Amino acid sequence: xxxxxxxxxxxxxxxxxxxxxxxxxxxxxxxxxxxxxxxxxxxxxxxxxxxxxxxxxxxxxxxxxxxxxxxxxxxxxxxxxxxxxxxxxxxxxxxxx
Amino acid sequence: xxxxxxxxxxxxxxxxxxxxxxxxxxxxxxxxxxxxxxxxxxxxxxxxxxxxxxxxxxxxxxxxxxxxxxxxxxxxxxxxxxxxxxxxxxxxxxxxxxxxxxxxxxxxxxxxxxxxxxxxxxxxxxxxxxxxxxxxxxxxxxxxxxxxxxxxxxxxxxxxxxxxxxxxxxxxxxxxxxxxxxxxxxxxxxxxxxxxxxxxxxxxxxxxxxxxxxxxxxxxxxxxxxxxxxxxxxxxxxxxxxxxxxxxxxxxxxxxxxxxxxxxxxxxxxxxxxxxxxxxxxxxxxxxxxxxxxxxxxxxxxxxxxxxxxxxxxxxxxxxxxxxxxxxxxxxxxxxxxxxxxxxxxxxxxxxxxxxxxxxxxxxxxxxxxxxxxxxxxxxxxxxxxxxxxxxxxxxxxxxxxxxxxxxxxxxxxxxxxxxxxxxxxxxxxxxxxxxxxxxxxxxxxxxxxxxxxxxxxxxxxxxxxxxxxxxxxxxxxxxxxxxxxxxxxxxxxxxxxxxxxx
Numbered sequence: 001x002x003x004x005x006x007x008x009x010x011x012x013x014x015x016x017x018x019x020x021x022x023x024x025x026x027x028x029x030x031x032x033x034x035x036x037x038x039x040x041x042x043x044x045x046x047x048x049x050x051x052x053x054x055x056x057x058x059x060x061x062x063x064x065x066x067x068x069x070x071x072x073x074x075x076x077x078x079x080x081x082x083x084x085x086x087x088x089x090x091x092x093x094x095x096x097x
Numbered sequence: 098x099x100x101x102x103x104x105x106x107x108x109x110x111x112x113x114x115x116x117x118x119x120x121x122x123x124x125x126x127x128x129x130x131x132x133x134x135x136x137x138x139x140x141x142x143x144x145x146x147x148x149x150x151x152x153x154x155x156x157x158x159x160x161x162x163x164x165x166x167x168x169x170x171x172x173x174x175x176x177x178x179x180x181x182x183x184x185x186x187x188x189x190x191x192x193x194x195x196x197x198x199x200x201x202x203x204x205x206x207x208x209x210x211x212x213x214x215x216x217x218x219x220x221x222x223x224x225x226x227x228x229x230x231x232x233x234x235x236x237x238x239x240x241x242x243x244x245x246x247x248x249x250x251x252x253x254x255x256x257x258x259x260x261x262x263x264x265x266x267x268x269x270x271x272x273x274x275x276x277x278x279x280x281x282x283x284x285x286x287x288x289x290x291x292x293x294x295x296x297x298x299x300x301x302x303x304x305x306x307x308x309x310x311x312x313x314x315x316x317x318x319x320x321x322x323x324x325x326x327x328x329x330x331x332x333x334x335x336x337x338x339x340x341x342x343x344x345x346x347x348x349x350x351x352x353x354x355x356x357x358x359x360x361x362x363x364x365x366x367x368x369x370x371x372x373x374x375x376x377x378x379x380x381x382x383x384x385x386x387x388x389x390x391x392x393x394x395x396x397x398x399x400x401x402x403x404x405x406x407x408x409x410x411x412x413x414x415x416x417x418x419x420x421x422x423x424x425x426x427x428x429x430x431x432x433x434x435x436x437x438x439x440x441x442x443x444x445x446x447x448x449x450x451x452x453x454x455x456x457x458x459x460x461x462x463x464x465x466x467x468x469x470x471x472x473x474x475x476x477x478x479x480x481x482x483x484x485x486x487x488x489x490x491x492x493x494x495x496x497x498x499x500x501x502x503x504x505x506x507x508x509x510x511x512x513x514x515x516x517x518x519x520x521x522x523x524x525x526x527x528x529x530x531x532x533x534x535x536x537x538x539x540x541x542x543x544x545x546x547x548x549x550x551x552x553x554x555x556x557x558x559x560x561x562x563x564x565x566x567x568x569x570x571x572x573x574x575x576x577x578x579x580x581x582x583x584x585x586x587x588x589x590x591x592x593x594x595x596x597x598x599x600x
Contacts, residue, residue: 023384046552047382049544054384057391064255065544 033075104359109137112365113319114575120326131335136316145404147457153312157300162599221266243589253292254543283395288538307447394529397518399464413444466518533566
């Protein structure tokens with residue numbers, strides 16, 4: 001699997017969707033950007049941590065646990081992975097750390 | 098089928114703490130232990146007429162009004178006959194090539210001792226221990242402060258002790274001393290969150306105690322208390338299967354076919370082991386199964402247990418640390434059987450008996466289980482000669498390292514036995530023979546820690562794998578776990594009152 005350093009936005013969407021499908025057995029037709037993790041995808045707070053660890057391991061990225069608190073939808077996940085993968089997408093305030 | 102409010106699998110100190118606390122609060126509690134005595138790493142064993150500890154070498158935060166003593170008193174488990182204060186003039190003695198540092202009781206003493214050894218680093222030393230004192234106050238389940246935010250401080254969990262120390266000092270020898278307590282959690286300085294290292298350090302500096310009559314006596318006292326409150330501790334009872342339906346444990350089945358039911362099941366055993374008992378493992382997501390399967394374990398530990406003559410200049414009220422190097426990048430872990438890393442030495446007899454002719458001394462060093470891989474499938478007690486030869490080689494290399502600092506050590510050893518990571522695996526079911534369970538790096542702490550809640554609705558986790566290793570870490574993990582059943586805030590408030598009773 002490609003790591004995020006060499007991935008386009010389309011590849012990020014595709015790979016995140018693959019991991020949500022294989023890791024959590026969520027049907028592919030439910031994996032749309034507006035899908036909320038808890039209501040639409042049937043996940044809970046424990047699943048969210050598993051998802052974080054799963055994405056980190058499979059995509060070889062590192063996400064601060066605190067950032068998970070702001071995630072509501074699948075689009076938020078794509079954005080989060082994208083920010084970690086492509087530093088230029090990160091907000092200025094976070095780049096300055 | 099017998100029915101209980103709470104069934105607890107395993108009887109290490111975390112399980113016993115849950116059992117005592119919940120029984121005291123009116124729950125009917127039953128502990129199921131596979132072995133013929135309770136205690137897990139509280140176990141002692143006897144050889145050559147001497148008692149040796151397997152895991153409970155000493156404990157911190159045991160001074161009057163300090164957290165661990167308050168917790169034991171709250172549980173009706175504390176007894177003056179169980180614990181003895183270690184030498185206040187120097188409870189831990191660190192030996193490096195060319196220098197030695199003793200830690201006396203209390204922050205002022207430790208800061209003074211280190212400042213005398215490293216006079217150019219006085220400011221850094223003061224700043225480091227100031228940070229420790231600040232950080233530990235932010236952990237509500239260590240300081241029993243229900244009024245503080247229950248969330249643990251993020252920064253303390255996302256900065257390593259290596260980062261903190263290297264910001265303060267470039268003195269490599271001082272770095273080595275400050276990293277030494279990594280021995281007690283098994284995590285490298287670069288990987289251990291500063292907050293956890295701070296709690297270990299604070300607890301030992303403020304109140305390091307030995308176990309006067311061994312870990313077995315502590316376990317017995319726990320069982321006495323649990324039974325006094327109507328609970329039960331069943332020995333020789335190995336859980337074979339957890340029968341689940343709709344992510345709920347309906348039945349706990351033992352190896353001999355006995356069945357139990359409970360509103361809640363608490364597991365004090367390794368997460369890999371307990372999830373392996375589920376009758377329907379497929380109810381867990383593939384991502385979670387993969388996460389548990391890939392959990393990194395802390396390193397295996399090799400132990401040497403020797404009866405030494407009394408002319409050995411070893412104070413039983415002190416612990417000794419011996420290091421082969423003062424390079425902070427490579428001084429903790431053993432790299433080959435011939436080159437042990439840090440060696441931790443303590444005595445299982447803190448108070449000598451009249452007429453005692455030898456003293457039990459244990460030596461522990463890290464030892465990857467890979468060294469013992471060829472014999473993993475062999476049975477305890479029937480392992481072949483080449484396994485025993487490797488163990489003897491390791492023992493002699495450990496003796497040789499200590500001999501550099503303690504001439505005459507080898508000659509004082511009358512008899513000795515050894516334990517390998519395979520021994521830990523046999524007695525405690527610890528994955529990879531580790532003594533400290535899963536590797537408590539950033540990857541497994543804070544938001545990423547396992548438990549207490551699980552995907553099985555009535556299964557909670559406790560124990561050193563759940564929060565943090567050691568007697569204190571495991572007992573504190575039990576507070577969080579029990580808190581899920583009876584509410585954490587009332588427990589913390591009562592514990593806080595218990596601490597205040599001494600101040």
